[in-house]
Amino acid sequence: MDLSPTSVFRFVLIWSLAMLAFFGLSERRLRRQLVGMLFRTVFPFLLFALTAAALLVVPERFPLWWDKWWRYVIPLSTVLLGMVLWLPQYGKRLSWGGHWEFRDPTPERAVGPDGLARPAQTWLVVFAYLMMLAGIGLTTVPALVLQRPDITPDWVEPNGFLIGVAGIFTVLYGGKTLKHARVQQARELLSRPIRRYAWTGSLLWVTAWLCCLAGLILTLGGLSVMMDPHDLAWWQIFITLWTMILGGFLFTQGRKTFLRARRHRARLIPSHRHLKPGSYVLYLRSFDADERQTALHEVPVPGMSGGATVGFLVSGRSAEEHVADLLRPVGPLVAVGTPGERLPHVGAVRMYLPRDGWQEPLRELMRRSRLTVLTLGISEGTMWELAEAFRLLPPQRLILLIPALKKAEYQRIRATAPRLPVCPTWLGTGDRTMVQGVIHFAADWTPTVGPVLDNYGDVKSNLFTAMIPALHPAFSALEEYEKKTGRLNG
Incomplete structure (x- = not known):
């Protein structure tokens, strides 16, 4: 087998051409499923094989290089291992979005009344233009080879x-990405930004990037120094250890700052009347759970290598953001914000209802929603919302999430809502995520509960991948119901 740089480059180039041709000729759902499959299977295997080949080949073929750079192998391997763990989960995210065929509501104007607009897909547009610029540059290579070999x-x-x-x-695929950005924008809700906090959010975003970069450099740099401690004095080892701890602290603070920046850059829906029927998913929960559900969703893994890789590459979103991503195939997630909060939380797009007389607007939101998702709780407001959901909604348009409840609390809720299933035996036991289970209903209100496990194989998963098996049958029932009725709400 010829493993020369020229042969390897040609193989990668031909493979990339084949993928670009396929992406250009296939429709979006098929592309997402294919890319998801590649991320789940092919790419992790290739990355792992590349790492193993480098560790086996380099010491023998390039001994001088190995003697100079071997101490950086472990930090680099840690990052690569993290990518091997992250790629399958990102692949599942892509496959999930490409699996469903929920029909989009009739598109409306990009700008609505009272200065409301649909948020632009800025990063997707920038990526599309970068692709087009890179493509134009690549097209000049043949002429350059002929004129200046x-x-x-x-x-x-x-x-x-x-x-x-x-x-x-x-270039062609960059243009297609621009078109996709317009389609994505059309699915967003009419809303407005928090204008007085826009600059603060941008500054926090830059600060977060710098903190994460500094933390990554300090941690991995300190790890490379610790690989050869024989040349270090005890005080140098002590300083290096604290440098690595400082790096981890900076990286964690950077991720938290990203979350804070997203809150400053959040958008608001001024009134529930601006929501078109069937264009959104309604998210109901107790206000007391907001701080916990919208905090940074941590995924701890024992051990230095596992903790570093998963901490760096897997968990960067809150639990509510994971739920919003899961429900995105049906529609954007909206929620009623906590009265008096200074900054809206991220995940669901917030709106605010009056303290008095909020019940009737909430009933209207339920009737007009494409799907209503309610997190069970023992507060008086949540119990009222659960009763109204049972009364107003078709069973296929209601999904219940079981948070970290005790069995006694679940029994108390079920006493007022007998349509709930009996208390699961696993409730409150074992390794569970912030969402312990998902309840959905058949056409005759027969309940089915699916557990949400915290383990994905032998690797800790984030909330998105952990909830997919439990949500899949609920989405299938909703898709079948909409095809039968032809309606997007009610």
């Missing part, structure tokens, strides 16, 4: 034509 590397000259073709596909 003396300045082109040896491996570029025989692959100039393939590079030019890859550039054409990249």
Whole structure:
């Protein structure tokens, strides 16, 4: 087998061309499912094989390089292992979004009354333009090879034509990404930003990036120094250890700052009357649970390597943000904000109802929602919302989430809502996520409860991947119900 740089480059180039051609000719759902499959299976295997091959080949083939750089192998391997753990979970996220065929509501204007607008897909647009610029640059390579072969590397000259073709596909796919950004924007809700906090959010975003970068450098740099402690004095080892601890602290604070920045950049819906029927998913929960559900969703893993990789690469969102991502195929998530809060939490787009007379607007929100998701609780307001959901909604349009409840609390809720299933035996026991289970209903209100396990195989999962098996049958029932009735709400 020829493993020369030129042969490897040509293989990667031809494979990339084939993928770009397939993406350009296939529809979005099929692309998402294919990419999700690649992220779950092919890419982790290739990354692991590349790491193993480097560790086996480099010491023998390049001993001088190994003697100089071996201490950086463990930090680099830690990052690569984290990517191997992260890729399958991201693949599941892509596959989940591409699996469903929920029909979009009739699109409305991008700008509505009272200055309301649909949030622009800025990052997707920037990525599309970068792809187009990169593609234009690649298309000039064949001409450069013909005119100035003396300045082109040896491996570029025989692959100039393939590079030019890859550039054409990249430009076309960049244009397709721009079109996708417009489609994504059309699905968003009419809302307005918190204008007086916009600059604060941008500054916090930059600060978060700097903190995460500094933490990553300090932690992995300290780890590389600790690989050869024989040349270090005791005080140098002591300082290096505290440098690694400082790096981990900075990285954690950076992730928390990202969450704070997202709160400053959140958008608000001024009134529930601006929501079009069937265009949103309503999220109901006790206000007391907001701080816990919208805090940074941590996924601890025992051991230095596991803790570092998962901490760096897996968990960067709150539990509510994971729930919003899960429900995105049906529609954007909206919720009633806590009265008097200075900054809205992230995950669901917030609106605010009056303290007096909030019941009737909430009933209207339920009737007009495409799906209502309620987190069980023992507060008086949550119990009222549960009773109204049973009274107003078809069973296929209601999903109940079981939080970290005690069995006695669940029995208390079930005493007022007999349609709930009997208390699960696993409630409050074992390793569970912040959402312990999902309850959905058949057409005759027969309940089914699915547990949400905290383990995904032998690796800790985030809340998104942990909830997928429990939500899948509920989404299937809703999809079948909408195809039968042809309605997006009620």
